[in-house]
Amino acid sequence: MNPSIEKLYQIAQKEKRTIIGLMSGTSLDGLDVALCEFTGSGDQTTVVLKEFLTIPFESQTKSEIRSVFAQQNIDFPKLCMLNPWIGRLHGKMVNRCLKTWGMKSDDVDLIASHGQTVMHMPKRLHKNELFPDSTLQIGDADHLANETGILTLSDFRQKHCAAGGEGAPLALYGDYLLFSSKQENRVLINIGGIANFTFLPSTGDFSKVFATDTGPGNTLIDAFTQKHFDKAFDENAIIAKRGQLSIELLDTLLEHEYFTQSVPKTTGPELFNLDYVKKAIAESGVEISKEDILHTLCHFTAKSLTQEIKRSVNLEPDTVIYLSGGGMHNPLLVELIKQELPNVHVKIMNVLGVSGDAKEAVLFAALANETLAGQGFISPNNSEERFFMGKISLPL
DSSP: OOHHHHHHHHHHHOSEEEEEEEEEOTTOOEEEEEEEEEESOGGGOEEEEEEEEEEEOOHHHHHHHHTTTTOSSOOHHHHHHHHHHHHHHHHHHHHHHHHHTTOOGGGOOEEEEEEEEEEEEOHHHHOOTTSOOEEEEESOHHHHHHHHTSOEEEOHHHHHHHTTSOSOOTHHHHHHHHHOOSSSOEEEEEESSEEEEEEEOTTOOGGGOEEEEEEESSHHHHHHHHHHHOSSSOGGGTTGGGSOOOHHHHHHHTTSGGGGSOSSOOOOTTTSSHHHHHHHHHHHTOOOOHHHHHHHHHHHHHHHHHHHHHHHSOOOTTOEEEEESGGGGOHHHHHHHHHHSTTSEEEEGGGGTSOTTTHHHHHHHHHHHHHHHSOOEEETTEEEEEEOOOEEEOOO
16 A cells, blocks of 8 residues: 555544644735644544744745736746745745744644635636636645655645535635534634635534625735835734725725625635726726725725625624634724624634634644545535545655
């Protein structure tokens, strides 16, 4: 028997599994690396976050990814070369983390790699009946596995598309495994490049659980800040706080049909980008400062997020909202969310035992744990079928 296959079988039988979750989102800040210890599977899954680091991307890495990221026309040879390059880069970053933590590759059972999204194209966006829902993440896991010497699961979103979903948001599955509660209804908001939320009813009824993207998270705020203020992001919303809300621009930004489509739904920077903002400014006819635009973009994220929550979730008195992702560090954004949801408790994810910054990396580790040791998940379009996510890459 292939020794790696035998090792995979042995890992699945272990009482506890050490899994590293990797996440690099649309914000391109860096690679989130979460060292997790899992026990059990399904609704008996428990996780302890042992270590967490974010390894920032160098400017060249960001530039290389942006050259193909959500672009209509790209240098195709560049995309081909980036796929293994990103895989090796992520592997080197994992090795750096292991050295920092005083660990060896043999101390880790598995890596769960999200990869780097470069295009997300659900049918609701491409509207071509010939083609299915599609998404593309690069960072080849064979190269990552060889770089680290650790078995690797990757390409989770492809199986979701194959099973009838849109490839996102996948938080639904990990959130249900790790954060369901019988004491309260929970809405878990993640504000990365794109904002999404998961609704977890206190009944534990999976048929009532759902997750959906709501629109832009940090993607427009960060892109506008980078272009017009030469900063990676608006730290503590200092620039945005200097501006004022333009009702006319906000209303125009919210006019897209996406915001009236039923949930669950997905989106990305392919739709919500600076061209979208430029068009909205022209259509609204406003003449405002760049600070006012940035301030209004914060309102746009908060409004599109909270209006979907109010439309889709019965916010009973015991409902609690938990925030994660980079947006939880934006004080203006958090305050706007609280203003839109005045009768709901809003807390930071950390109180549930997992850092809000690490949550997405932890969730992909949870998906890998379920694929290896669990019974899988209900198919997105067939309650009688179950499916598992992730392709397996064996190290040399």
